[in-house]
Amino acid sequence: MANKLKVGVLGATGMVGQRFVALLAEHPWFEVTAVAASPSSAGKSYADAVNGRWTLSTPVPSAVANQVVGNASEVSRIAEQCDFVVCAVDMDKAATAKLEEDYARAETPVVSNNSAHRWTPDVPMMIPEINPEHSAIIEAQRKRLGTKRGFIAVKPNCSIQSYVPAIHPLKSFGPTQIAVCTYQAISGAGKTFETWPEMVDNVIPYIKGEEEKSEQEPLKIWGKLEGGKIVNATAPTITAQCIRVPVSDGHMAAVFVAFERKPTKDQILAAWKEYAGKPQHKKLPNAPTPFLHYFDDDTRPQTRLDRDAGHGQAVSIGRLRPDAVFDWRFVALSHNTVRGAAGGAVLTAEFLKADGYLVAK
Numbered sequence: 001m002a003n004k005l006k007v008g009v010l011g012a013t014g015m016v017g018q019r020f021v022a023l024l025a026e027h028p029w030f031e032v033t034a035v036a037a038s039p040s041s042a043g044k045s046y047a048d049a050v051n052g053r054w055t056l057s058t059p060v061p062s063a064v065a066n067q068v069v070g071n072a073s074e075v076s077r078i079a080e081q082c083d084f085v086v087c088a089v090d091m092d093k094a095a096t097a098k099l100e101e102d103y104a105r106a107e108t109p110v111v112s113n114n115s116a117h118r119w120t121p122d123v124p125m126m127i128p129e130i131n132p133e134h135s136a137i138i139e140a141q142r143k144r145l146g147t148k149r150g151f152i153a154v155k156p157n158c159s160i161q162s163y164v165p166a167i168h169p170l171k172s173f174g175p176t177q178i179a180v181c182t183y184q185a186i187s188g189a190g191k192t193f194e195t196w197p198e199m200v201d202n203v204i205p206y207i208k209g210e211e212e213k214s215e216q217e218p219l220k221i222w223g224k225l226e227g228g229k230i231v232n233a234t235a236p237t238i239t240a241q242c243i244r245v246p247v248s249d250g251h252m253a254a255v256f257v258a259f260e261r262k263p264t265k266d267q268i269l270a271a272w273k274e275y276a277g278k279p280q281h282k283k284l285p286n287a288p289t290p291f292l293h294y295f296d297d298d299t300r301p302q303t304r305l306d307r308d309a310g311h312g313q314a315v316s317i318g319r320l321r322p323d324a325v326f327d328w329r330f331v332a333l334s335h336n337t338v339r340g341a342a343g344g345a346v347l348t349a350e351f352l353k354a355d356g357y358l359v360a361k
Contacts, residue, residue, distance in 0.1 A: 005353065005360055008034035008082035008108075010072045010099075011089035013041050013049050015190045016113050018056055019342035020086050021046070025061030027346070028285050029353060032064050034081040036072035038090075044069050055192055073099065079108040083360050086345055087112040090190075104150035109358055111349045112154045113341050118217065121229035124153050127161070127344065128284075128351040129277025129291050130168045131221050135355050140228035149359065155348055156221060157213040158188055158340030159242055162332035163253040164218050165292060165315045167236075169275040170268060171222075174260030175236045177326065181254045182214065182240065185247040185303070188336045193248065204244040214240035250303030251336040256326040268320060268328065269294060284350040286343060288314035301333040312338025313347065 007024060011017040012035035024032050036042075041049040047065040054060055070078050072089055079085075085103055087110055089096055097116035104110055117123045122141040124134035138151045145151070156164075159182045167175055184207060186192065186199050193200055215238045222233040236257075245252075263271075272292045279287035288310025294317045295301055301309075301316035309316050312335035323329040334340055339347075352358045 004029060004031040005083040005358060006031055006033040006081065007349075008032070008036060008078050008085040010036050010078070010085050010087040012046065012069065013037040013053075014088055014090050015055050015187060016088035016337060016341045018050060018054060019337050020088060020346070021061060021064050022056055022058060023286070023342055023346050024086075025063050029350065032067070034070055034078050035064060035067050036070040036078050039071050039073075041069045042071040055187075075099070075102045075106050079103060079106040082108055084109040084111065084349070084358050086342070086349065087114055088342065089114065100152050101145070104145055104152050105147060107147055107150040107361070109150055109352075110152045111345050111352070112152060113345050114154070115157065115213070117152050118154050118156065118220070120152070124230070125156050125217065125220050126153060126348045126351070127156060127165065127221060128279045128347055130165065132278045132351060132355070134225065134230060135352060135357060137225055137228070137230055138357055143228075149361070151357070153348060153352060155341075155344040156217045157210070158251055158336040159184060159210050159214045159240070160217055161336070161340040161344065162251055162315055162334035163255045164221060166255065166272065166317050166330065166332045167257065169271040169292070170257070170259070170263060173263045173267075175257050176260055177258040178236050178238045179256040179326065180214065180238065180240045182242045183245045183247070183252040183254075184210070184242060185249045185251060185336050186244065187249050188251065188340070189244070199244065199246050202246060205241075207242045207244055210242035211240045214238070214242060247303050249335055249337060250307035251334055251340060252301075252303060253332045254329070255332060256323055256329045258326045262327045265320060272317060279347060279351055282351070282354050284347060284354060286311070286313055286347045286350060291315065292317060294318065294320070301331065303333060306333055307335040313343050315339070
């Protein structure tokens with residue numbers, strides 16, 4: 001316990017915040033020492049604050065249940081209890097951006113699930129298996145903020161977490177165009193079937209802002225560090241449609257890809273099978289092995305059967321076949337509240353600790 005980094009969870013009572021609490025409760029490297037949320041929850045025990053709206057199948061972790069919820073906006077009070085914070089607050093974008101920067105300036109690093117700083121040029125937006133080198137931009141960010149240890153790192157949108165990991169090992173073949181249609185679970189909207197009965201037996205062909213994120217965020221992830229900022233990649237061109245489907249957890253993507261140098265099926269399958277990133281090489285606690293899993297069975301992956309692969313951190317792929325318009329097509333699946341949200345942020349925090357950016361105060 002004494003050697004664990006102390007972590008605070010901002011927005012701890014919401015769906016993603018609950019997932020953070022569950023993932024961190026018995027973490028080998030981190031210890032939850034503060035839970036914080038809106039003023040309406042502040043002052044209650046965590047168990048009381050989430051009573052009646054705990055969304056996970058596992059119970060509220062006993063190590064956190066009796067902690068008193070703090071007010072996330074009381075930055076100095078929360079910051080003094082933590083070595084770093086993870087963030088899943090439900091606030092407007094401007095307020096979230098200010099809050100996260102306030103914590104960073106209070107010398108308390110922020111690893112965020114929120115979108116507020118995804119396009120800040122010196123904030124790394126990380127899938128640790130794909131762009132771990134982007135952590136180096138933190139030094140430029142610290143200079144801008146005037147901090148010695150404080151910084152902000154973010155994880156990307158949940159909609160890209162299935163197809164970008166599948167494309168990345170194929171980058172040497174020069175992907176030029178990607179068309180993707182995502183079929184996204186209701187937990188991505190912070191909902192359950194109990195709280196959103198309109199989704200039962202229904203499909204909604206629109207998720208506000210999601211298609212723009214799906215098309216643009218991969219270009220930052222595949223970008224390069226230059227002059228103290230991340231310069232976006234200019235290719236591939238990506239077009240996306242994002243659809244809400246009546247599934248509790250798990251985002252599926254139907255992906256179509258054209259390449260400069262068309263790979264063979266065997267080359268693609270070998271690239272997926274062999275791919276491992278720094279989290280796997282460093283054996284980080286939440287790093288899935290394998291990162292990518294391919295199914296020969298044409299009926300897989302399926303959300304209910306396969307979303308929990310690698311404890312929800314792995315990406316499942318299937319149905320690789322030639323395409324009449326593009327070169328290849330396939331489907332891919334990721335767990336949207338684990339890899340796509342809290343779990344991806346926890347893995348990022350593990351990588352940043354291993355990389356020397358998260359240390360005890």
